[in-house]
Amino acid sequence: MSKTYLITGGAGFIGSALCRMIINETNDTIINIDKLTYAGNLESLSLIAKNERFNFEKIDICNSDDITNIFDTWQPDVVINLAAESHVDRSIKKPDSFIQTNIVGTYVLLEGARDYWGSLKGTKRENFRFHHVSTDEVYGDLENDKTLFTEETPYAPSSPYSASKASSDHLVRAWQRTYGLPTLITNCSNNYGPFQFPEKLIPVIILNALQLKKIPVYGDGNQIRDWLYVEDHVRALIAVANQGALGATYNIGGYNEIKNIEVVRLICSILDKIKPLKNKNIKKYEELIEFIEDRAGHDIRYAIDASKISKELSWFPKETFITGIEKTIRWYLKNLNWSSQFLNLNLEFDNTNKEIL
Numbered sequence: 001m002s003k004t005y006l007i008t009g010g011a012g013f014i015g016s017a018l019c020r021m022i023i024n025e026t027n028d029t030i031i032n033i034d035k036l037t038y039a040g041n042l043e044s045l046s047l048i049a050k051n052e053r054f055n056f057e058k059i060d061i062c063n064s065d066d067i068t069n070i071f072d073t074w075q076p077d078v079v080i081n082l083a084a085e086s087h088v089d090r091s092i093k094k095p096d097s098f099i100q101t102n103i104v105g106t107y108v109l110l111e112g113a114r115d116y117w118g119s120l121k122g123t124k125r126e127n128f129r130f131h132h133v134s135t136d137e138v139y140g141d142l143e144n145d146k147t148l149f150t151e152e153t154p155y156a157p158s159s160p161y162s163a164s165k166a167s168s169d170h171l172v173r174a175w176q177r178t179y180g181l182p183t184l185i186t187n188c189s190n191n192y193g194p195f196q197f198p199e200k201l202i203p204v205i206i207l208n209a210l211q212l213k214k215i216p217v218y219g220d221g222n223q224i225r226d227w228l229y230v231e232d233h234v235r236a237l238i239a240v241a242n243q244g245a246l247g248a249t250y251n252i253g254g255y256n257e258i259k260n261i262e263v264v265r266l267i268c269s270i271l272d273k274i275k276p277l278k279n280k281n282i283k284k285y286e287e288l289i290e291f292i293e294d295r296a297g298h299d300i301r302y303a304i305d306a307s308k309i310s311k312e313l314s315w316f317p318k319e320t321f322i323t324g325i326e327k328t329i330r331w332y333l334k335n336l337n338w339s340s341q342f343l344n345l346n347l348e349f350d351n352t353n354k355e356i357l
């Protein structure tokens with residue numbers, strides 16, 4: 001039977017990928033609510049915008065009246081909460097909106113869901129799910145050894161971003177334990193892929209390289225992240241939201257532990273192949289790499305043990321980092337217009353270097 005999803009933050013990077021997959025691969029209906037901050041973009045939804053099963057409302061998840069109305073009007077079967085402030089550097093400069101959206105917004109949504117779920121009867125009530133999307137950054141960082149984050153790893157967030165996400169996870173667990181709300185939490189590693197806002201590491205590398213701008217690398221570049229292609233993440237989200245054990249947490253990871261500097265060098269070498277430089281002064285893109293002062297409190301290593309979701313829900317990532325990153329680079333090359341719409345935000349790139357495009 002088809003379902004109605006309430007997706008929050010569905011105009012962002014991962015949320016828009018989730019909306020595209022649900023509309024393209026199921027018969028389900030979506031009501032997507034998003035405040036459309038700098039990170040939200042309806043262009044990312046243009047491929048499904050006209051589909052009659054896709055609906056959008058511009059709403060702030062901190063507004064409890066609007067949230068109550070959405071539940072009353074749409075009577076969702078599944079909530080997937082992705083609305084968040086998500087950029088660590090911004091959280092260090094100005095934590096306020098992280099506290100509001102990530103903590104207060106999650107609280108407002110939980111209360112809206114609790115009221116609504118309380119009013120449901122029969123199978124509609126039994127089948128209701130509230131799925132909160134979180135990050136592996138809540139676990140803090142790991143030493144450079146073989147240890148992995150499991151679902152039992154204690155929380156030890158380092159940045160205002162990860163602390164706000166950890167707080168929201170605790171609220172979700174408390175609403176499950178105290179009120180019996182049928183919740184699920186997923187903690188995922190770093191995502192990459194099409195439509196990622198050009199302030200995050202991978203689009204910055206690609207777009208700076210394409211403009212022959214310096215490619216900034218924090219510290220010595222030896223920080224390790226476990227990269228997951230965004231479509232692999234959204235397949236995991238759909239599996240957990242529909243088949244996950246109520247009250248459970250699932251870690252999601254790509255089995256792709258790579259040092260930041262290796263990510264930069266790999267992207268440069270792929271660009272050398274598919275977009276060779278014709279510039280006299282620079283022969284290879286990696287000549288643009290510039291090491292800059294490290295981020296305050298920068299975590300050394302994140303690495304996920306995703307064996308629980310693999311065993312229980314038969315989920316495995318389809319992409320390796322090599323296949324996923326090549327798809328991603330080709331997408332940014334083909335869709336420079338999507339990236340160039342953010343130029344008025346004074347981002348560090350422009351689209352004028354015709355020589356290499």
Ligand code: NAD
Binds near residue numbers: 008083
């Ligand atoms: P994003 O910044 O690209 O998108 C966030 C979306 O939320 C935007 O569309 C924004 O407009 C919307 N939003 C922000 N505040 C809102 C509010 N108050 N009300 C309604 N909408 C609001 O983020 P993303 O990378 O797509 O991440 C989505 C979720 O996944 C976040 O919760 C994030 O913590 C989590 N996550 C992200 C990653 C990653 O690598 N990107 C990894 C693990 C987990």
